[in-house]
Amino acid sequence: MDLPPGARMLDLACGSGEMLCTWARDHHITGTGVDISTVFLASARARAIELDVAEQVTFIHGDASNHVADEPVDIGACIGATWIGDGVAGTVELLRRSVRPGGILLIGEPYWRRDPPDQVTVEACHANRKDDFRPLPNLLAQFGELGCDVVEMVLADQDSWDRYIAAQWLNIRRWLDANPDDELADQMRVELATAPAQYARYQREYLGWGVFALMTR
Structure with missing residues (x-):
């Protein structure tokens, strides 16, 4: 994403802070991570010290589902935790409240590679209902329906x-x-x-x- 040095990032449901810490080291950004788990946050703070970026990043214990940055950020992220906004649409709207005009939203989300044939398959893939996830084309279309342009994506392979x-x-x-x-x-x-x-x-x-x-x- 060609991050400029000094770019500010907000990572909601940041977990152990790996992305924020490594990006601070590799791209010289600053940022804040928010998570409800004190165990994860302890790991995140230790990782920041290990990578010598503790002065660049801050970790906040709190409910990410209602967290809005005090000042607009360049990047707002929620990777694998769109439940904080009751789904993709709510999480996009939540991140928009913190990201400056022209900034970037990062959403990490599962999608169906193949149509699940039954409820057993749905639940084995950590969903409650088939509609909890969408096929990739439908997910990309949803971003457009939410008023967003998709400007980059990284997909896991098998x-x-x-x-x-x-x-x-x-x-x-x-x-x-x-x-x-x-x-x-x-x-x-x-x-x-x-x-x-x-x-x-x-x-x-x-x-x-x-x-x-x-x-x-």
């Missing part, structure tokens, strides 16, 4: 999905090895035993993921 998901299996296995007597160990053992086949049967085939850069018309 290989990058594999790398993302499989890293979770490795972490579960390492956690089980280190915590065999934990009260959650049996539950996590079942998760590890079933997750790979579940992923291959459903998410890998049916669920897509993208981050979309938008500008208001």
Whole structure:
């Protein structure tokens, strides 16, 4: 997106702050992350110190669903958490309240790669209803209906999905090895035993993921 040094960013539901911290390091931006999880925010602040960007970024504990920047920002982001605005439309409107005219909105959102054949597939892809996600052309059309131009997008392919998901299996296995007597160990053992086949049967085939850069018309 050709970010100029000093660009200001707001990241809603920022999680562990990885995007904000690495962009501060790599592109010399400043920014604020907002998240409701104190665990994630502790990780985000530690990451900012690790990357030597603690003076460039700030992390706020709070409800991202009603957070508006004190001053307009150049980039407003919500990656994988559009539930904070009750969906894509509400999240776009929320970000617009913080982004300056001509600024960029970043939305990370799943979409259907293939039409899910039944409710089992829908729920295995972390949706409650088929309508919770849209096919990619419909999602892009929705952005237009919301008065936005799509100016960039980055889509996961199946290989990058594999790398993302499989890293979770490795972490579960390492956690089980280190915590065999934990009260959650049996539950996590079942998760590890079933997750790979579940992923291959459903998410890998049916669920897509993208981050979309938008500008208001």
